Amino acid sequence: MNEDAVVVAIDHGLHWGSYEDFADPEATLRTLLEANVDGLLAGVPFLQRFGSLIDDYDVSRIATLDLLHNSTTPGGDDGSEIHTQVFSPEAAAAAGADAAKMALVYGRSDPAVLSGNVEFVADAADACNDVGLPLVVEPTLWGQEIDDEFDGELLADAARIAFELGADVLKTPYPGDSEFVPIVEHAPVPVYIAGGPAVGSDREVLEMVAGARDAGGRGVMFGRNVWQREDPAAVVDAFRRIVHDGASVDEAAAALEDV
Amino acid sequence: MNEDAVVVAIDHGLHWGSYEDFADPEATLRTLLEANVDGLLAGVPFLQRFGSLIDDYDVSRIATLDLLHNSTTPGGDDGSEIHTQVFSPEAAAAAGADAAKMALVYGRSDPAVLSGNVEFVADAADACNDVGLPLVVEPTLWGQEIDDEFDGELLADAARIAFELGADVLKTPYPGDSEFVPIVEHAPVPVYIAGGPAVGSDREVLEMVAGARDAGGRGVMFGRNVWQREDPAAVVDAFRRIVHDGASVDEAAAALEDV
């Protein structure tokens, strides 16, 4: 987990149910494995269920340990704040994970939700130490009390707290180049960027990836910006050129068009 | 638990008390055993108490681990949301269970109830792994915030989350053929259908069973649609013809009339 990497997040089913363009877990998984991703981010039972399939590829497994619901209706968003640890580092290790992952969500209406969150992140960091798994923490501003979830200053704060709680790796929303630089510079751990909804053109996403790389980021941990795009395999390939080969946006975009 | 099966649920006493047509636990149990059901779904103490009786039959035992009350008055329904794990996978295994079972209920008014539910389902999945029991999860829309508990899209979401939490088998309400197909197709685990209240004619139920089978379902886990019907043994026999022998609705209905 201390290397340049294109990781694809496929833990959306755990939080949201049957996600658009990701209704069939195995189909999406096979597409991504064939696309030569460096790593996959999925829930522990997902890694268990498809373990032998994944074994056929050279890919890192990052196990999501927590569940997020914004509603008691599956896939809904009505201001409910459900965030709880559902899998243990021990179970992640038993499922063959190379790392574990949790979100750290600021901006909650209910302070008890954040308090529980910092507790389980810190506990998991300690337990991950014991089982030899690095812990990826994703510090976010998803709470409903925050207006701009890409606020650079607040993201820097959240990233710092994530490190102080025991994160070995950071997965952070990307606030733009200028505000991403200090986050990377001050973090004593590798930093990857998260994606968010698949908005903007492919080229705009490539620009984000290249900007993050230029600022010192180690790569991406994207979900919808891979498997909701028209050609996920081509997108992964383009990301890999930027992250691994130092390609420019133009070069990567050309590769994208080649497909 | 990865086979075509007609399972009968007899855990209603745990949740509702002395249920209509199921006031005498042993009498109902004997009827079902004699009817040659493939499996029984009951609470852990029920399986303990009647263990030697069940031993005389070739039948799978699925142990319900959680209790649901919708009221603090037994058998009532006043919007109370009580859902809690009452038995452990270890106790289920000690009682001779072949599998364990829990409900996952979406649509709650109180997010804390859902949060507790996802936690105990995930914990039980992990503990079931340790004791070698597959975990059946029943993802439902029973919460009072949801209008249509057979909404196909929401059921697909709930089924996906159940799998992601660690379900080895799904028991899902049946939203009709067209909406059941994608649930089965996308689930990486066997799917059985739940029954609900004994409404409609016998023939209508047979159509549901055949429809589910044709869509790829592995069978039924019915309760009231067996032991509240006029002739439970005949109904089980008809279900078995559909599930095991590929009988048509007409063939099964004829068998039902033979009795």
Place this chain on the structure above:
Amino acid sequence: MNEDAVVVAIDHGLHWGSYEDFADPEATLRTLLEANVDGLLAGVPFLQRFGSLIDDYDVSRIATLDLLHNSTTPGGDDGSEIHTQVFSPEAAAAAGADAAKMALVYGRSDPAVLSGNVEFVADAADACNDVGLPLVVEPTLWGQEIDDEFDGELLADAARIAFELGADVLKTPYPGDSEFVPIVEHAPVPVYIAGGPAVGSDREVLEMVAGARDAGGRGVMFGRNVWQREDPAAVVDAFRRIVHDGASVDEAAAALEDV
């Protein structure tokens, strides 16, 4: 605990403090031991404290594990709903208990109190299995949301749930002969009747005991109807004639007058 028995409950001090006619624990205990009761129902520390005294008699010890307060003022009743497990099955066994006992109270205003109650009853049933103690559960309608705490249908529901949670023995309020019959017939475990306040004449109580016996009950677990009556020893003797010797109410009443 699978025998005809006259058990006397003396756990009132735990719940209510210095109870009328039971202010002196040792004096009441000695009276009952001399009266040749078959069993005593008391808190774990009570059984510890008076263990060597009880050793001199042939009497079963049933250890109450839970505490009930209806007020934060000792002995009061103001709608507070305090019900919690205070002693463990392990401690009960260490104190020489032959069985353990808990109440299961329906009709609470606060669903969380009932939820906690079903959890600790089920947990205790499991732990009692481990230490070899049968668990007596007393399913009641004591909650303030229920108008008639002797409602036969609701008592049948509560009794069924108590069995489903793991009760090895039931102690149930007595709803009258006709409604008690189905409770006994459907319960796969022995059933004893509870007493309640010492109201009515001695003869009326004898009629209740005989009626319960005739309906299939195994005996009584009475408290105030023994030690608040004028002559507890005579009352116990009369109960024993009914429960053990099959005496009629007239015969037992005559014995009562003999004293």
Place this chain on the structure above:
Amino acid sequence: MNEDAVVVAIDHGLHWGSYEDFADPEATLRTLLEANVDGLLAGVPFLQRFGSLIDDYDVSRIATLDLLHNSTTPGGDDGSEIHTQVFSPEAAAAAGADAAKMALVYGRSDPAVLSGNVEFVADAADACNDVGLPLVVEPTLWGQEIDDEFDGELLADAARIAFELGADVLKTPYPGDSEFVPIVEHAPVPVYIAGGPAVGSDREVLEMVAGARDAGGRGVMFGRNVWQREDPAAVVDAFRRIVHDGASVDEAAAALEDV
């Protein structure tokens, strides 16, 4: 702990902070040790810190296990109800304690506070058994819902419940001679009286001590009525004459004047 004794409580700092006339812990401790008290009641860390000093004297150590705050402002009283166990019987034993001690407070506004209180008292009684420490319980009416914290009937109720929860020794507020008699007579364990604020003359306190002794009490567990009085050593001496030597109030008062 089954002996006539003059015990001095010095756990006030734990609950109230820097208490008037008890700002310097070591100075007060030395005064009391020199005054030849039979026992000291203090928090576990206090007993640890001053352990070697106490070793030089022949004095029993009773370890307070719980903390009481009536406010979130130190030393304040604004209706907050904070009562929680802070030390374990195991830690008390490791600190050289001869017994442990907890309060049982009736009259709370919040039933959950009382529920927690009965739970931790019962748990501690069990744990104290395991480590061989008798448990002193102080049943009180300190809750804001009770008008008269010296109500004899309610104190008798609370004392009974304390015994039923596992108290090996009782420390009870003193409701006056006539109402103290039944508490002592009915308690199957030794009873000591608590002091309360240092009000009234020295003679009045002596009368209380002699009255309690005459009623069957085994001695006193006083705090402020010792170290807030003008001459703590003389007061301890006077108490000892009453408790150990059977002195009359006049004799003890004379001794007090001698000093």
Place this chain on the structure above:
Amino acid sequence: MNEDAVVVAIDHGLHWGSYEDFADPEATLRTLLEANVDGLLAGVPFLQRFGSLIDDYDVSRIATLDLLHNSTTPGGDDGSEIHTQVFSPEAAAAAGADAAKMALVYGRSDPAVLSGNVEFVADAADACNDVGLPLVVEPTLWGQEIDDEFDGELLADAARIAFELGADVLKTPYPGDSEFVPIVEHAPVPVYIAGGPAVGSDREVLEMVAGARDAGGRGVMFGRNVWQREDPAAVVDAFRRIVHDGASVDEAAAALEDV
């Protein structure tokens, strides 16, 4: 931890995120190590991450175990009261800590927050005993119900309670010389002063340090008053002259100007 010392607190990132003048953790750490501080106060993961760097210096490591947030927005202050233990004494010891540290915050609006705080401080004191780490407790008046967080009487109360809960060392806000004297005199453990915001001139801070030393304090545990000042190394040097060498304010101030 029983020595004169100039300790610098660098746990602000854990509580507040990317703090002004402390955005780069490693840079600040290097500055302080080179400035020859006696000890550093930081979160457990911080001590782990920079362990080998710290190994090159002769400096004590005090591990902060708890997290404080006044808002769910990182770095914010909106009356939220989040205070929870996030690291264990065992993890602190494994990270090479020489001591552990927790805050004890009086003046909360929610009594449950204080109740949790006293519980985890007492538990940590016990666990620290087991792993051989002294526990530093910082008793404060940070709660929003208190007007003057430097109130001498309340600080004396809070310091006393901290000791009674098991503090081996106190880190207290400085209420001025006259009110600091009794705190030190009555505390049976070493006392250090905390800093607070970097307000006032350098000379004013030196006067505080010298005043605390003259009153019996063992030194300082300052954060912002070191690394937010213009020349942290010079400030540390000046503090060291006062604390270790008995320098006057003038002498120390001269040293400061020398730099």
